[in-house]
Amino acid sequence: QCEKGECISAPGIGFNSFSTCQLPAGATCYQFCEDGSCAPLSEGEHCTAGTECKSDGTIGFNSHHTCQKVLAAGEVCYQFCEDGSCDSFDKRNECEKGTECKSDGSIGFNSRHTCQAI
Numbered sequence: 001q002c003e004k005g006e007c008i009s010a011p012g013i014g015f016n017s018f019s020t021c022q023l024p025a026g027a028t029c030y031q032f033c034e035d036g037s038c039a040p041l042s043e044g045e046h047c048t049a050g051t052e053c054k055s056d057g058t059i060g061f062n063s064h065h066t067c068q069k070v071l072a073a074g075e076v077c078y079q080f081c082e083d084g085s086c087d088s089f090d091k092r093n094e095c096e097k098g099t100e101c102k103s104d105g106s107i108g109f110n111s112r113h114t115c116q117a118i
Contacts, residue, residue, distance in 0.1 A: 022048045023067045029053035034061035052097065070096040071115045077101035082109035 021043075023029055029044045030053055044053030047067035054068045071077050071094045078101055080088045092101040095115035102116045 021046050023051075024048055025051045025067050025069050027067050028064065029067050030063070030065035032063050037062065068094070070094055071099075072096055073099050073115050073117055075115050076112060077115050078111070078113035080111050085110065 023046045029047055031038050031041045047053050051067040052070050053065045055065050058064045077091045077095050079086055095101050099115040100118050101113045103113050106112050
């Protein structure tokens, strides 16, 4: 029974079939509070496809992670247009595991990077 996520049936036949809880983007997937202010939680493996359990930026004795959308290979992770011809953004830390944000080879004032296999 899933309290914070969606119950998904996993492939299997008869006694080998099972269900698992999948946490949506934004759901807490990990937390540890050294001061005891929260219950420990480690559910990172239950983030839905297309998301990963990542830190929300908290620093110190208490840490908190949520399921966050990740960029797939080939998706744009960085874009800067000095001439104003496009919206600039920096999502270099959002590439999925096994990829990294690299230049697509563009040269000049406008640059664009995509998530590429390591």
